[in-house]
Amino acid sequence: MYAIVIGCGRAGAEVASRMCAGGHSVVVIDRDKRAFARLAEGFCGATIVGHAIDVDCLRSAGIERADAVIAATYGDNSNLTAAQLARQQFEVPRAIARVKDPVRARVFAQLGIETLSSTTLVGDAFERMLQWNGPASNGADAPPET
Amino acid sequence: MYAIVIGCGRAGAEVASRMCAGGHSVVVIDRDKRAFARLAEGFCGATIVGHAIDVDCLRSAGIERADAVIAATYGDNSNLTAAQLARQQFEVPRAIARVKDPVRARVFAQLGIETLSSTTLVGDAFERMLQWNGPASNGADAPPET
Numbered sequence: 001m002y003a004i005v006i007g008c009g010r011a012g013a014e015v016a017s018r019m020c021a022g023g024h025s026v027v028v029i030d031r032d033k034r035a036f037a038r039l040a041e042g043f044c045g046a047t048i049v050g051h052a053i054d055v056d057c058l059r060s061a062g063i064e065r066a067d068a069v070i071a072a073t074y075g076d077n078s079n080l081t082a083a084q085l086a087r088q089q090f091e092v093p094r095a096i097a098r099v100k101d102p103v104r105a106r107v108f109a110q111l112g113i114e115t116l117s118s119t120t121l122v123g124d125a126f127e128r129m130l131q132w133n134g135p136a137s138n139g140a141d142a143p144p145e146t
Numbered sequence: 147m148y149a150i151v152i153g154c155g156r157a158g159a160e161v162a163s164r165m166c167a168g169g170h171s172v173v174v175i176d177r178d179k180r181a182f183a184r185l186a187e188g189f190c191g192a193t194i195v196g197h198a199i200d201v202d203c204l205r206s207a208g209i210e211r212a213d214a215v216i217a218a219t220y221g222d223n224s225n226l227t228a229a230q231l232a233r234q235q236f237e238v239p240r241a242i243a244r245v246k247d248p249v250r251a252r253v254f255a256q257l258g259i260e261t262l263s264s265t266t267l268v269g270d271a272f273e274r275m276l277q278w279n280g281p282a283s284n285g286a287d288a289p290p291e292t
Binding site: 001003010011014015018019022024068070072094096098100101102114116118119120121122123125126127129130132 | 147149156157160161164165168170214216218240242244246247248260262264265266267268269271272273275276278
């Protein structure tokens with residue numbers, strides 16, 4: 001798999017490092033080169049300093065041949081825009097936006113963007129650990145089947 | 147269940163709101179009263195403005211009769227300290243620290259603190275969504291069985 005991970009915060013670094021360890025080709029983009037220090041030791045992918053929604057930057061990362069784009073910056077709206085660019089302009093088969101705000105996650109899903117709501121995931125995990133009876137969710141807000 | 151949620155960021159607000167909706171008694175502590183705006187509409191628990199590791203604040207939240215403490219501030223170390231205080235000084239049956247740094251999560255688990263690594267959860271979820279072969283994990287770093 002050829003994947004582009006946008007945003008090298010903790011989540012982005014984690015997913016990029018794991019994909020690399022799994023033998024996949026990964027390019028990580030962050031606007032701050034210091035962020036790449038979060039990548040696991042032995043990270044074998046490429047890093048690019050640039051902005052999440054800069055088309056030239058995405059092109060230089062090879063988005064035209066990417067199998068997946070993972071948008072994991074700190075900004076929910078940037079992640080949405082990056083995922084939409086990937087899907088609509090570059091026809092990347094999979095584009096997933098990490099979203100912190102569960103309300104935004106639902107709205108984004110309605111716009112046809114695959115989202116992963118970290119807040120929902122954490123809520124679900126606390127619930128499993130404490131085993132109380134709260135509302136169920138699978139953490140991922142998939143867009144409706146088309 | 148009588149639970150104290152420390153930190154009303156997105157994760158704290160999510161878990162507090164869900165517990166309240168599930169019919170449990172919840173007290174939420176945050177040092178910034180504006181954080182309580184994140185709680186779900188109709189939130190039925192109590193809110194206290196105070197610090198995560200202020201013993202007087204924890205006492206006024208009723209920690210001595212709490213069944214669970216969930217430490218979900220933005221600071222990994224604050225969450226560890228709050229969870230340790232709850233377990234060791236107040237003998238709260240369950241104390242879980244949300245931890246962003248996966249390395250810290252493992253260290254904290256070795257110290258006998260139940261942790262929930264949001265970064266690991268997000269990594270796992272991306273992996274499931276993209277179905278590549280990475281290292282497996284359940285997201286929660288439980289302390290070793292004693």
